[in-house]
Amino acid sequence: MSIGLIAGYGELPLIAAKNLIKDGHELVIIALYEEVTADLGSLGVTVEKVSVTQVGKIIKLLKNNNSDRVLFAGKVNKSLLFSDLKFDLTAMKLLATLPNRKDDTIMDVICHELNANGIEVMEQSEALYPLYLGKGIYSKKKPSKVQMEDIEFGLEVARELGRLDIGQTVVVKNKAVMALEAIEGTDKAVVRGCSLAGKGAVIVKCAKPSQDKRFDIPTVGVDTLKNIADNNGKVIAVEAGTTFVVDVDSCVRYADENKLIFLAV
Structure with missing residues (x-):
């Protein structure tokens, strides 16, 4: 039997695929063509390209490839639900x-x-567990007392946002909420919030209090940090042990080069 990997946006599908192959699993990849960006064709496994709206076709492909387990990896933009894509029956x-x-x-x-x-x-951690980040300050620059108070305030708000599944x-800035992420996603929420906050x-960013570990684990990478720096943000704090960090060494290096504060709390 094989494992099916349903691949969305970003590097997570490629990382998950490599880890599963390394562990000796037979793999078939269902690449959601509206979202997938990683180069999955070089892995030497079957790659089927399907629309995110073709749920019946995805199930049929998994069955045809003798997949009795499936892993979701990579972001799928929820706004596609409100697009003019054609949904199957x-x-x-x-x-x-x-x-x-x-x-x-x-x-x-x-x-x-x-x-x-x-x-x-x-569960996504079955292929991506090494990406969880432990508690600590990873950047050379440390948060001030005021920034730590903002982080604690922001974490409380983020958990409530997650509880409501939004x-x-x-x-945040000075214990005031500048922006909350909704359907637009993290990057656009950061742009909007940083614009309102000034510098x-x-x-x-944190997991939901009742996070389902099969999907939507919070994830950050260098692109996240770059977006923050480009919009004059100063601090990125993620929840330790519940957030995937893609290429932590590159994230730390980018944070230090751009005088960002990067920590897991």
Whole structure:
């Protein structure tokens, strides 16, 4: 039997695929072509390109490739739900059952449908556990007392945002909320919040209090830090042990070169 990897945006699908192959698993990749950016074709495994709206086709491909487990890796932009993409019959049936269109509601229904077809949804950490970041200050520059107070305030707000299943990221300054992440995603929330804050915004990102480990684990990388620096932000704090950091060495190097404060709390 094989593992199916449903690949979205970013480097996580490539990292997950390499780790699964290294561990000796047979792999088939379902690349969501509206989102996938990593070069997955060089891995020497089957890569099927499918629209994110073709849920029935994805399940059929997994079955045809004898996949009894599946891993989600990489971001899928929720705004695609409100685009003019054509949904297949399975996707339309699932959407019709939703009481709301929160992230967890949507993903729970998709996971249930996969399980009903004999396909277990794996926890993302099964292939990405090394990316979890432990508690500590990683940049040379340390947060001030005022910045630590902003981080603590931001973490409290971010957890409530997550409890409501709205987003994972908040931008704060002087214990005032500049922006909350919603459907637009982290990058646009950072741009908006930093613009309102002027210089010195503090960005906090954390998992939901009841985070489902099968999908949507908070993730940051160099692109996240670059976006913060480009918009005059000063601090990026992530929740230790619950956030994936892609290429932590490059993140630390970028933070130091651009005088950002980077820590896990």
